[in-house]
C-alpha cells in the first residue's frame with residue numbers, strides 16, 4: 001500500500017453510492033467539516049441526496065457542527081473518476097450485490113492512488129470476496145456503519161485476506177477522528193459483530209410473524225418497551241450479568257443455561273415466502289399508523305439524539 005496522508009490531515013472524502021447509507025455518510029462527513037464529493041449513477045441521485053442531507057441537517061446542527069461545516073462543501077459529480085479525484089478517503093455504499101461491489105471496488109481501485117484507503121459499507125460481505133478484482137487490494141477495508149450513519153456512532157472495521165494491517169489501523173483511526181465509535185475486528189466474521197446479533201433477533205421476528213405467533217406491532221413493542229430500554233447503557237452480556245442478581249453472570253449461566261439449550265438448538269432460518277414478505281410489509285404499515293417514512297426518520301432522529309444525550313450524561317461525558 002502507498003503512503004496515505006495522516007488520518008488527522010484528511011480534508012476531502014469521496015462517497016460512492018448515495019442512497020440511504022451513502023447519503024447518511026455524506027451528511028455525517030459534511031457535518032464534521034469535510035469537503036465531500038459524491039457519485040451515484042441514478043438519474044435522480046443528486047436531488048435525493050440533497051433532500052436527505054437537508055432532512056438530516058437540523059439534527060446535526062442540534063448535535064453541533066464542526067467549525068466551517070457546510071452543506072455547500074458537497075459536490076455531486078457526473079462520473080466516478082471525478083468523485084474520487086483528489087479524495088484522501090473513499091467510502092463505497094452501493095447496493096448489496098457481490099458482483100456489483102467487486103466490479104465497483106476494482107474501478108475505484110483503478111481510479112485512486114494506492115495510498116488512499118477505500119472502505120465499503122457492506123452489511124455482510126467479507127472484504128476477501130469483494131477485493132478479488134482489485135490491483136491494490138491491500139488498502140481495501142470494510143467500514144460497516146449503522147443507519148443513519150450521521151447519528152449512530154458505531155463503525156465496524158475489518159480487512160480481508162489481502163488487506164494490509166496498516167490500512168485497517170489507518171481506517172479505524174480515520175473514523176475516530178471523523179467522530180465515529182469504532183470496533184476494529186482482527187478477523188472476518190460473517191455479519192461482523194452487530195449484524196450477527198441483529199440477524200438472530202430478526203430471524204426470530206420473521207419466524208414469529210410467519211407462524212402467526214406475534215404481530216409486527218407486538219414484536220416492535222416487545223423491544224422498545226422492554227429489553228431495548230436497557231441496551232443503550234448495557235449490552236446484552238452485562239444486562240444478563242445483572243439477571244444473575246448478586247451471583248452475576250456465573251449464577252445466571254448456572255441457573256438459566258440448561259433451560260436455554262432448547263431455544264438455542266431449535267432455531268433455524270425461516271423461509272422468506274411472498275406471504276411472509278407481504279405480512280411484514282402490511283404489519284409495518286399498520287405499526288407506522290399513517291406516519292410517512294419522512295415522519296418516521298424525523299421521529300427517529302429526535303429520539304436517537306435524546307438517547308445519545310442521556311447516555312453521555314449517565315456516563316459523565318456531559319450532554
Ligand SMILES: NC(=O)C1=CN([C@@H]2O[C@H](COP(=O)(O)OP(=O)(O)OC[C@H]3O[C@@H](n4cnc5c(N)ncnc54)[C@H](O)[C@@H]3O)[C@@H](O)[C@H]2O)C=CC1
Nearest residue numbers: 017018019020021022042093094095096121122123145147
Ligand atoms: N440500509 C441500511 O440500513 C444499511 C445498509 N448498509 C450497506 O450500505 C450499502 C448501501 O445500502 P443502502 O444505502 O441501504 O442502499 P440504497 O439502495 O438506499 O442505495 C444504494 C445506492 O447505490 C446506487 N448505485 C447503484 N449502482 C451503483 C453503482 N454501480 N455504483 C455506485 N452506486 C450505485 C443506487 O443508485 C443507490 O442510490 C449496502 O452495501 C448495504 O449493505 C450498511 C448498513 C446499514
Ligand SMILES: C[N+](C)(C)CC(=O)CC(=O)[O-]
Nearest residue numbers: 122123145146147195198
Ligand atoms: C438492514 N441491514 C442489515 C442492512 C442493517 C445493517 O447492516 C446495520 C443497521 O443499520 O442496523
